[in-house]
Amino acid sequence: MTWLITGGAGFIGAHVVRAMLAAGERVAVYDDLSTGDPARVPDGVTFVKGSVLDGTLLRRTLSDLGIDGVVHLAAKKQVGESVERPLHYYRENVHGLETLLEAAAGTGVRHFLFSSSAAVYGMPDVDLVTENTPCAPLNPYGETKLAGEWLVRAAGRAHGMTTACLRYFNVAGAADEHLADTGVSNLVPMVFEKLTDGSAPVIFGDDYDTPDGTCVRDFIHVEDIAAAHLAAARALPGREPGSDLTVNVGRGEGVSVREMITLIGEVTGYGPAADPVRAPRRAGDPARVVASADRIRAELGWTARHDARTMVASAWAGWCRRHPEARR
Template sequence: MTWLITGGAGFIGAHVVRAMRTAGEPVAVYDDLSTGDADRIPEGVPFVKGSTLDSELLRHTLADLRISGVVHLAAKKQVAESVERPLHYYRENVYGLQTLLEATAETGVRQFLFSSSAAVYGMPDVKLVTEDTPCAPINPYGETKLAGEWLVRAAGAAHGMTTASLRYFNVAGAADEHLADTGVFNLIPMVFEKLTQGAAPLIFGDDYDTEDGTCVRDFIHVEDIASAHLAAARALSARASGTDLTVNIGRGEGVSVREMIELIAEVTGYGADASPVSAARRAGDPARVVASADRIRAELGWSARHDAREMVASAWAGWCLRHPEAHR
């Protein structure tokens, strides 16, 4: 079977393409290149440039490439932007998904794997977030991901597709410096940027009810994210039509913001230059969000392999490739 990976030219998508192709799974990429980079797509992988809002192109792509399964990663994903542009996010993330699902149903696709997010949980007040933790998203981005899960599950049941939704926690690292994230929206690249500029990293809130007063997160290596997609994709083929699986992708281990900054200082060689400065809390930041990874281990036999140091080191290699002046 051939898998169509939407968003396959993006940071996470490119890693999924690499993992599945290395494992011998035939893949093709569909991406509008609004944030993706065509240079990330390996030679020989079929590529179609297009939007998930283009129903005609989607139908032709699925039929012409004889696609039997879809891994849907294409989406808008910036929380702050989703608050400013909720209509845009619902159009791209929900209507785009609906359009894609209509095309898959019409062309007989039988497996559908959806890229979801821990943002569906909102601000859970629990030590470990399980898949049964109530979902209460606090921003339009999280809302679109939860609505996407509902839509995927319902469409799968109605049209005989086997479906799965993977809820990512805090993605970091790179399998290769050339595939590294080029955005500066998450903690690790934000600290890299400050260090490169000769400025102090910021901690948004140091008075949380955690061991060191800073937020605690479950950081997961993007290479582990990719291997989880491979495991889920292969499992879908063995499951009964119309069934659905929802799992967290995390390590089940929390790292505080302060601990991560200290690790970044050590790995990058910036040492004392990385002493952080505390700023006010950001609205909507929960104190602790750490995954329970029990279900994905039980259902798919999958567990994360990479630790926080590997995430930082691999992300730093990618940063230095683009910012040679940063290396020490």
């Protein structure tokens, strides 16, 4: 089989590419490089620069490369930006997916794996979020991921493709320093940036109904995310055509924002300098979002292997590679 990985030059996509290559899968990468880095694409892997809105290029790529399955990670993913630019997000994430599915169906692609998000759940008032927890996204980004799941399942049923939707929780870490996340929209790199600048990390709200008053999240290492994609990709050919598998990808363990900042201070050597300052709550931040990982364990035999300290240490190595002045 040959898999096309859209967004394969991005942070998560590059890890998926390497995991699948290491397992002996044949892969090609399709990326518009709006946020991806071509240096992340391994030597010898076919790379096509293109937008998921370009149906002609997609059909030609799928046909010429003999693609059997698609792993679709290409998407816009900044929550705040999605609120400011909803039309852009719906065009890229929903219409782009529609264009890709149309090309896949028209060229005989048999398997389709979709990168979704825990953002589809919104503010669940439960201790553990299961795949049956009602979906109520709070922002256009989450809405586009939920609409994407609907599209994937509908297209799979109509065209006999096996499909899977992976709902990621809070991704962190790196397989090596060259693959680290270069963005600063997630908690771990946001704290790194503050420490490097000599300022205090910020906690948005410390009066939540949680043990230490700060939000609790399920942090998952990007290598574990990649392993989940590999497990799902390998399972799809054995499933019934038109069937779908939707699973959470998380550790099933919560870490509070305050706990994570303290851990970052320990790992980086900044210690007390990492003591946070308090800011008001951000609108729409739920108190606790932690995955139930029972279904993915039962269906795919997958379990997360990395803990929070490993995530922080690997992410810090990548940060220091780009910001050597940060190392202590």
